[in-house]
Amino acid sequence: MINYTESKIYTVSKLNKYIKKLFENDFNLQDIWILGEISNFKLHSSGHMYFVLKDKESQIKCVMFRGNNCNLRFMPGDGMKVKLRGDVSVYEKRGEYQLYVREIIEAGKGELYLAFERLKEKLKDEGLFSEEIKKKLPLIPQNIAVITSPTGAAIRDVITISLRRFPNLSILVVPSLVQGAFAAKEMAKKIDFLNKYFKDLDFIIIGRGGGSLEELWAFNEEILARSIFNSKIPIVSAVGHETDFTISDFVADLRSPTPSAAAEMTIPDKNNLINNLSLLKSKMSRAIKRNFELKTENLNSASRSLKYQGPENKINQYYQYIDEFSARLNSRIKHRVELYEERIKKDSQRLDSLNPWAIIERGYSICRKIPGKEIIKRLKQIEVGAKMEVIISDGKILSKVEKKEVVSS
């Protein structure tokens, strides 16, 4: 019943090839963006990624080859809402159509994120973020301006904290839109306006409380960044966010994570300053008092030493010298006298032992010629028949020489 003709029979691969061609020639299926949620994500060891993109009712198989996914800045995962860019085509082997993914962006923040990255790179290259050109804030601000919503908690916090830290501060509130399509332009204009008419401002705090990326978006816009950069008045960026930075943060002269933090960082604690001042003052007084004492003491010791070197002292010194000298002299003379006395004593003892009478006492005698009283020591001094006297201990004997005789000893 069915008429098979040769020409109408396809092989499977031919059919799939044909269908694939249909897909690829349909521009509605090429280079398109699809929004959905990733599920069943698999990263193959080859580096290719396989997953399913789905929404509430439907799903489509996806593949992202290594050559395309190597530039991804994040790792896709199940449950992630993404925007995919790619081509729909057929995997002939299995007869399945699928999405060949070329690009993945995290949905919601993806595009903004890209815009942010692009602007950040651009402004950075232009030197808007360079640290060297950042202006320094004065330690004691007197006039500050705050560009923010006049109704939010932000302005209330800034005013409260600022006045708590420095009660006599002049704050100019500059109301502005801080979110939405016109916010960036408005804030930029207000910065320019303040630069024109309020040159005396010490700095401008610009910011708002925390919010989603979209709500904070105005602070990522180029027009505001340029205005911050061009401001002669230092700008403090105070956008409420914990982790990421906004472009304004990068351009501003000082960035703070919240408006409250901006006030804490920029407004000094007046009590601290006053305490510090009085501390310096008392240190100064103590130091000069000590200087006086030191100098007085120096003076006293100088006058003491002057007295010491004065004439009165010199005379006294001489007196003392004389006294000392005469004492020394006395003692030396005394010593010498003693020395002589000692010597005399010794000499007289020696003299005693040499006294001839002492020898005669012991039985020796002395013969003397008469006349002449010459002491006879040798035979030849006297002739036989001559007279002589023999002296003994208690007198002398007159005698006459009878005979001379040599005695050999």
Place this chain on the structure above:
Amino acid sequence: MKNKKKIEDIPFEEYLRKLEKIVQRLEEGELTLDESVMIYEEGMNISKICLEKLNKTKKKIEQLVIESEEKYSTKPFSEKEGEDTINEF
């Protein structure tokens, strides 16, 4: 008068630094009596200036009202007035 203007132009922190230096020099104690009396007096004067600078500003919370590109006024800030005070050019 000229001197007064000069004081205005010198920021607080510079005076503070000067004061700290004076304290340091006095504490080192290597000055003559005349010098130390002189810089002590200078220091006392500076601390007075510092205090004056701290107390100079009057507390003032005002709100800017921009009327046109060239025209503006200020009024006391009041949170209650809210959104309608936001003015665009």
